[in-house]
Amino acid sequence: MIEQIREKARELLESGELDVVIGYAEGSDPTRTTPIFCRKPEDTDKLVLDGRCVNTLPAYLNKRHEYPKKGWKKTGIIGKGCDIRAITQLIAENQLKRDEVYIFGAECEGVVAHPEKWDGSLHEGNCASKCSACDVKIPLDTDFYPGEKPEVDRSGPYMVSAPALATLVKMDDEDRFAFWRDDFDRCFKCYACREVCPHCSCNICITDRTMPSWVDQAAHTKGVFGWHLTRAMHLVGRCTGCGECTRACPVNIQVDLFNQKMKEVIQESFDYKSGYSMEVKPPLITYNTDDQETYIR
Amino acid sequence: MSKGIVRHDFEPKIMGFVCKWCTYSGADLAGTSRMDYSPHVRMVRLPCSGRIDPQFVIKAFEQGADGVIISGCHPGDCHYNEGNYYARRRNLAFRNLMEFNGIDIKRLEFSWISAAEAIKFTQIIDKFTNQVRDLGPNEGYRALLDPYASRLVKSSEESAA
Amino acid sequence: MRTATLQKNDLDRVIDLLSQADYRVIAPQNQPRLDGPDSIDVAVFKEIQSGDSHNIGEGLSTTGIKPFLFPKDEPLFAYENRGKKVVLTEVSLDFPKTVILGVRPCDVASVSSLDAVFSDKNAGFNDELFTKRLEKTTFVSYSCTEPDVSCFCTSVGLAPDSDKGSDLHMTELPDGTLHVEVKTKAGEKIAAVIDALLSGDGDAVARQQAGVAAAEKITRLRDSAPxxxxxxxxxxxxxxxxxxxxxxxxxxxxxxxxxxxxxxxxxxxxxxxxxxxxxxxxxxxxxxxxxxxxxxxxxxxxxxxxxxxxxxxxxxxxxxxxxxxxxxxxxxxxxxxxxxxxxxxxxxxxxxxxxxxxxxxxxxxxx
Structure with missing residues (x-):
């Protein structure tokens, strides 16, 4: 599979059709892979694709990371199904044009939840929970796909995958607040959750603005609550559920639970699943006159 | 309309973010009509309910509000045609988010009040005030309000101005 | 200075004794985990009470001891604007007497790097928020026996059993006992508190060997000289x-x-x-x-x-x-x-x- 992608990538880099191919290469430890920017045809030999490829590479396509994009006219990107959903969502939000990217897709068997759990193979014990409810293991929209792409029914509703969510929803409000307060105690606001996110594409994040200061910059609990609520609200109806925010968190705060909860709400209220269409507008930038308003007096 | 003065152990702090075309005018009407309503709401006038960023509500809770009320024009009445439709979707999501965060959702009120509905305005304010008063202080956030109070020592009467 | 032997399962007693001696005791502790495969083990240094579980000697904590000398956020002063007057309120510089247990050699060596910045040794300004904390803090370090794949202390002039910056240094020996070395006056005070648990003179040879054995397990070797x-x-x-x-x-x-x-x-x-x-x-x-x-x-x-x-x-x-x-x-x-x-x-x-x-x-x- 990866051989065919390597070959195609090499061909397109040689012909000059692509300036760069973003993919995965072997990392510095056997348990890890690392993003690689292939600019020369021979770089494509380093490409790998397996269960260790956790990164959501479309993060490099959004505006925040303008620097490596300098001089790229057409970018090739190797994507798992969930990554390609992120690209689709970026296009739906006008953050990217479809003809700026060339998508290499491949069937994905799931990825490891965290590199430190990699023990040579992917199995139930270490596979990320997001993969259990995945309907894009055969990716949605690709320019290159090794072999024949089978038809997949993706009409089903969004399924919450994190088992922890069920536990949290059952709690009382007070307990849930206490749970987050205790977890957020560890947060030191490194913003890894923001930086790995393909959808956090603001050039200057609201937390980095100090006049006015909407979110306290210091990492006391109040400021951490402010940040994670803001982040979650800004991703409502946009998050494609790659789970990188949780995976990247150095102190293992499962911030994607907020996103998963909101995806469920959006699915139920507006029948919208992010990352499946380049045309349908995300729910919060549009409206229906007969939207649900049971909560309004 | 006059109500007797009742003392309570706890008087809530309530923030109101309202649209200037409808709810704020409704409040004006209530005032000029000498209607009686709870004085707990600190109202902020905004051009449209669509302008009310959830960030305002988060900030209000962070600054010690026990309840937040958001109000705007009825659907179809928006001065800007569609602002309240966006607000409706956004707040539906936001309420769910706050609930998942562990805020009692009864502390967050959303209502449509037109410029003519002074009575509805007073009723909603009174009802919401009572509701929040029954819930008591927003303990979760109040504990976070002043993160460094325990670190301070003496107050030196130094002045600089 | 003094060397001695301590039984590893007496570490809980060490925590008890130090708490009784009015020390604020900090030790690495595993954080609660959520259900599901997405959560990983996270250990952080936190204040510990008698009877709490700790994971001293099990791996390297996810975050270090930095927050106890240089917290992730802290106030410098409070201000209040009263009409034309601004009233300032200072923060307390009276920090609790603290002992940090189970600090890895890399972490304890980092204290002098922080000190170089915050004290007036080099910078010409004494950041009291840091230095007053440091004065009150005693470090009980703990040699690594199982460095992991990302460790590279030997490439920067340290070692898994290095005691640089430590007040009292412990090394786990293959027989499960701890070799204790008192390094400073502050360490002596700790040793006096836990004196009842210390015995003998320790086994300096075994300690040396444990250090060498641990260093051999480090796979990331880089030459930092050039x-x-x-x-x-x-x-x-x-x-x-x-x-x-x-x-x-x-x-x-x-x-x-x-x-x-x-x-x-x-x-x-x-x-x-x-x-x-x-x-x-x-x-x-x-x-x-x-x-x-x-x-x-x-x-x-x-x-x-x-x-x-x-x-x-x-x-x-x-x-x-x-x-x-x-x-x-x-x-x-x-x-x-x-x-x-x-x-x-x-x-x-x-x-x-x-x-x-x-x-x-x-x-x-x-x-």
């Missing part, structure tokens, strides 16, 4: 390697916030009505607004330059200014990096480049 002269050659500042290795950096601050020696902070006024706090909190050189001037000019405008700065800070600026390395080789920046940007790859690359004379090359594909 790094300083290479970095001091300013011609290498424009080398192609910086961009090649650093362009995948996403610009989060995970490496700097987990780093035991990173010490940059920002100060803001957190205002609420007519009063507020002036707050000092961690900042990271990896953030895009770290070097952003008011004019809009950014001196480090792209991400690879920011990582180049971090590497230079650790291996050149620290040595130039303070005469010591800014890196203790704990490997947290490697484990915590979302994109596997690896500081030891930089070290290897520099050593490689330094070995080839005139190897500096500007890659024509860049810029």
């Amino acid at each position: 790094i300083l002269p290479w970095l001091q050659d300013l011609g290498n500042f424009g080398d192609e390697m910086w961009q090649r290795l650093g362009e995948k950096c996403l610009g989060c601050g995970a490496c700097t916030f987990e780093c035991p020696t990173c010490h940059c902070f920002d100060i803001v006024d957190e205002n609420s009505g007519n009063k507020g706090y002036r707050v000092k909190f961690w900042d990271s050189c990896q953030f895009d607004h770290f070097t952003l001037h008011a004019s809009g000019h950014n001196t480090r405008n792209s991400q690879f330059e920011r990582y180049r700065n971090r590497f230079n800070c650790k291996f050149k600026i620290y040595e130039d200014v303070f005469g010591e390395k800014g890196c203790v080789g704990c490997g947290r920046c490697i484990r915590g990096c979302p994109v596997n940007l690896d500081i030891t790859e930089y070290m290897a690359e520099v050593a490689h480049k330094a070995a080839i004379p005139n190897a500096m090359s500007a890659d024509p594909d860049f810029e």
Whole structure:
């Protein structure tokens, strides 16, 4: 599979059709892979694709990371199904044009939840929970796909995958607040959750603005609550559920639970699943006159 | 309309973010009509309910509000045609988010009040005030309000101005 | 100074005795985990009460002891505007007597790196928030016996059994006992508190062997000797390697916030009505607004330059200014990096480049 992608990538880099191919290469430890920017045809030999490829590479396509994009006219990107959903969502939000990217897709068997759990193979014990409810293991929209792409029914509703969510929803409000307060105690606001996110594409994040200061910059609990609520609200109806925010968190705060909860709400209220269409507008930038308003007096 | 003065152990702090075309005018009407309503709401006038960023509500809770009320024009009445439709979707999501965060959702009120509905305005304010008063202080956030109070020592009467 | 033997299962008793002696005891503790495969084990240093479970001696904690000397956020003073008068309220500099248990040698060695910045030894300014905490803190370090794949302390002049900066040093011996070495006066006080649990003179030979055995397990071996002269050659500042290795950096601050020696902070006024706090909190050189001037000019405008700065800070600026390395080789920046940007790859690359004379090359594909 990866051989065919390597070959195609090499061909397109040689012909000059692509300036760069973003993919995965072997990392510095056997348990890890690392993003690689292939600019020369021979770089494509380093490409790998397996269960260790956790990164959501479309993060490099959004505006925040303008620097490596300098001089790229057409970018090739190797994507798992969930990554390609992120690209689709970026296009739906006008953050990217479809003809700026060339998508290499491949069937994905799931990825490891965290590199430190990699023990040579992917199995139930270490596979990320997001993969259990995945309907894009055969990716949605690709320019290159090794072999024949089978038809997949993706009409089903969004399924919450994190088992922890069920536990949290059952709690009382007070307990849930206490749970987050205790977890957020560890947060030191490194913003890894923001930086790995393909959808956090603001050039200057609201937390980095100090006049006015909407979110306290210091990492006391109040400021951490402010940040994670803001982040979650800004991703409502946009998050494609790659789970990188949780995976990247150095102190293992499962911030994607907020996103998963909101995806469920959006699915139920507006029948919208992010990352499946380049045309349908995300729910919060549009409206229906007969939207649900049971909560309004 | 006059109500007797009742003392309570706890008087809530309530923030109101309202649209200037409808709810704020409704409040004006209530005032000029000498209607009686709870004085707990600190109202902020905004051009449209669509302008009310959830960030305002988060900030209000962070600054010690026990309840937040958001109000705007009825659907179809928006001065800007569609602002309240966006607000409706956004707040539906936001309420769910706050609930998942562990805020009692009864502390967050959303209502449509037109410029003519002074009575509805007073009723909603009174009802919401009572509701929040029954819930008591927003303990979760109040504990976070002043993160460094325990670190301070003496107050030196130094002045600089 | 004194050496002795301590039974490993007496560590709980050590915590009890120290608590009774009015010490605030800090020890690494595992954090509760959520259900599901997505959660991983996280251990952080936290205040511990008698009877709490700890994981002293089990791996390296996810974050270090930095927060107890240089917290992630703290107030400098409070202010209140009363009409034309501004009333300032100072913060207390009276910190509790603290002992930090089970500190790994890399973490305890990092204290002197922080001290170099915050005390008036070099910088000419004494940051009392740091130095008063340090005065009250005693470090009980604990040798590593099982360094993991990301550890590289031997490449920066330390060792898994190093006792640099420690007050009282413990080494776990193969027979399960702990070899205790008292290093300072503060360590003597600790030893006096736990005297009932100490016996004999310890086994210095076994301790030595344990250290050697642990050092042999470290697989990340880099030669740091050529790094300083290479970095001091300013011609290498424009080398192609910086961009090649650093362009995948996403610009989060995970490496700097987990780093035991990173010490940059920002100060803001957190205002609420007519009063507020002036707050000092961690900042990271990896953030895009770290070097952003008011004019809009950014001196480090792209991400690879920011990582180049971090590497230079650790291996050149620290040595130039303070005469010591800014890196203790704990490997947290490697484990915590979302994109596997690896500081030891930089070290290897520099050593490689330094070995080839005139190897500096500007890659024509860049810029």
